[in-house]
Amino acid sequence: MPEETIKTDQELVKAALANKHAFSEIVNRYEAAMRRYVKRLGCKDEDDVNDVLQEIFIKVFVNLNDYDQDLKFSSWLYRIAHNETISFFRKKNIRPNVLLMDKEEAEGIFEHLVDETDFVELAKERFDAQMVQDALSGLPQKYKEVLVLRFLEEKSYTEISDILKIPEGTVATLINRGKKELKIILETKGIKL
Amino acid sequence: MSDELSNKIIERIEAEQIETIPRWRFLFWSGLFWLFATLSVILGGLAVGAMLFLLAGQYFNGLLVISYDLTELLLLIPYLWLVAFVLFILVARISIKYTKKGYRYSLKFIIFVSVILSFVLGSIFYFVGIGEITHEYLNKIPLYNYATYDADDALKLHQTRLLQSQ
Numbered sequence: 028m029p030e031e032t033i034k035t036d037q038e039l040v041k042a043a044l045a046n047k048h049a050f051s052e053i054v055n056r057y058e059a060a061m062r063r064y065v066k067r068l069g070c071k072d073e074d075d076v077n078d079v080l081q082e083i084f085i086k087v088f089v090n091l092n093d094y095d096q097d098l099k100f101s102s103w104l105y106r107i108a109h110n111e112t113i114s115f116f117r118k119k120n121i122r123p124n125v126l127l128m129d130k131e132e133a134e135g136i137f138e139h140l141v142d143e144t145d146f147v148e149l150a151k152e153r154f155d156a157q158m159v160q161d162a163l164s165g166l167p168q169k170y171k172e173v174l175v176l177r178f179l180e181e182k183s184y185t186e187i188s189d190i191l192k193i194p195e196g197t198v199a200t201l202i203n204r205g206k207k208e209l210k211i212i213l214e215t216k217g218i219k220l
Numbered sequence: 221m222s223d224e225l226s227n228k229i230i231e232r233i234e235a236e237q238i239e240t241i242p243r244w245r246f247l248f249w250s251g252l253f254w255l256f257a258t259l260s261v262i263l264g265g266l267a268v269g270a271m272l273f274l275l276a277g278q279y280f281n282g283l284l285v286i287s288y289d290l291t292e293l294l295l296l297i298p299y300l301w302l303v304a305f306v307l308f309i310l311v312a313r314i315s316i317k318y319t320k321k322g323y324r325y326s327l328k329f330i331i332f333v334s335v336i337l338s339f340v341l342g343s344i345f346y347f348v349g350i351g352e353i354t355h356e357y358l359n360k361i362p363l364y365n366y367a368t369y370d371a372d373d374a375l376k377l378h379q380t381r382l383l384q385s386q
Contacts, residue, residue, distance in 0.1 A: 044240060047233055047234070048230060050229070050230065050233070051223065051226035051227070051230050052226075054229055055223060058225050058226070077225070081225070081229060081232070084229050085229065085233070085238060088229070088233060088238065088240060089239075089241055090241060090246075092240050092242060092245075092246055093241070095320055095321075192323035193323060194323065194325060194326045195324070196326055
């Protein structure tokens with residue numbers, strides 16, 4: 028029996044445009060990543076997450092012809108997910124709090140705020156995952172979203188630029204300012220960096 | 221990974237008869253924004269061409285040299301074209317922002333490129349006489365005629381001021 032080759036995102040898009048049922052492959056491929064991202068943006072209730080995910084994938088399907096092959100498909104998907112999640116928060120009048128999945132995620136953020144050489148020592152002595160999560164949630168939205176994309180979703184500057192539709196220079200500025208603000212918040216909470 | 225979500229989505233697509241938006245519609249909007257951006261730069265070029273024509277006319281009849289009166293000099297600045305130029309640059313900037321990859325460029329970069337392109341185009345328009353044609357054509361409109369001073373108007377203004385001072 029011949030081995031089934033893994034289709035590229037572009038091939039999946041082409042297939043979905045030709046046959047709606049093929050769209051389920053796109054959903055299956057990205058469901059976990061989108062679920063995680065929507066939660067990280069601050070959508071906590073599981074029913075809400077499912078609703079937002081449905082809206083995201085329906086929007087992706089409706090706009091499939093708008094997908095620009097020069098972009099990474101995941102960047103385009105994240106862009107739609109970001110916009111849908113933010114518009115969901117606005118509709119429900121929710122002030123989102125960043126949700127970290129586990130202690131490692133909080134450590135990941137923390138690691139980017141201090142020099143690598145100091146990290147292990149500092150992490151041992153002063154690390155508190157809940158505090159990092161609270162500090163992240165206390166940041167203005169513009170910083171929160173770039174930090175989540177950079178340090179939790181591990182996206183490159185170009186990808187973040189494509190997701191948030193802002194120039195790469197602005198991405199760099201927001202990340203630097205966000206890190207500074209986060210440090211200040213953590214320091215006021217007693218974590219010395 | 222369960223197929224629950226994908227099944228739900230396919231069911232909803234079928235039940236609500238959801239269709240993909242045709243490609244031509246996206247191309248149309250993208251093209252429209254590029255058209256706006258291009259037109260704005262061309263109009264910005266016309267504004268620069270007309271400004272150069274007005275300023276050069278005043279320079280060559282010696283008025284910019286002989287007018288020491290500050291009010292008189294301030295009147296000679298083609299404000300209408302300056303405002304139009306700024307507006308065209310802003311429209312170009314907004315239009316480029318809404319094109320597919322326009323967000324990749326910073327505000328400063330877009331404005332810088334639009335201004336440079338408008339000046340290059342404007343200089344070409346001035347040298348081939350389009351600046352003059354634009355001015356002469358619009359000069360038939362009373363409001364435009366009232367708001368701009370060409371070489372003749374400026375000379376008349378200067379003579380009137382000289383007579384008043386004597």
